[in-house]
Amino acid sequence: MTLEAEAGTIRLQDLSGLRTGAHIEARDLNSVRYRGEGVDTAPGLGIVWVREAGHGTRKILDQHEFSLWLVQPGC
Numbered sequence: 001m002t003l004e005a006e007a008g009t010i011r012l013q014d015l016s017g018l019r020t021g022a023h024i025e026a027r028d029l030n031s032v033r034y035r036g037e038g039v040d041t042a043p044g045l046g047i048v049w050v051r052e053a054g055h056g057t058r059k060i061l062d063q064h065e066f067s068l069w070l071v072q073p074g075c
Helices: none
Strands: 009-011 023-028 031-042 047-052 058-062 067-071
Touching: 023 047, 031 058
Parallel strands: none
Antiparallel strands: 009 067, 023 031, 023 067, 031 047, 047 058
């Protein structure tokens, strides 16, 4: 399933500043594959765990597999 990208997103290069509750998109070739709320990060490994929007399941996202994007509030 492919989702439409949200407006007002910023690509995450460094996960160390990411906060719990941030809204994240994981993209693969400019197609949004996953979207959810960040619940935990491991910046040294380049991974973030999100709770998927609509499903509520936890998903681990690898920064080496996807481009990760922060969805700005109010956009």
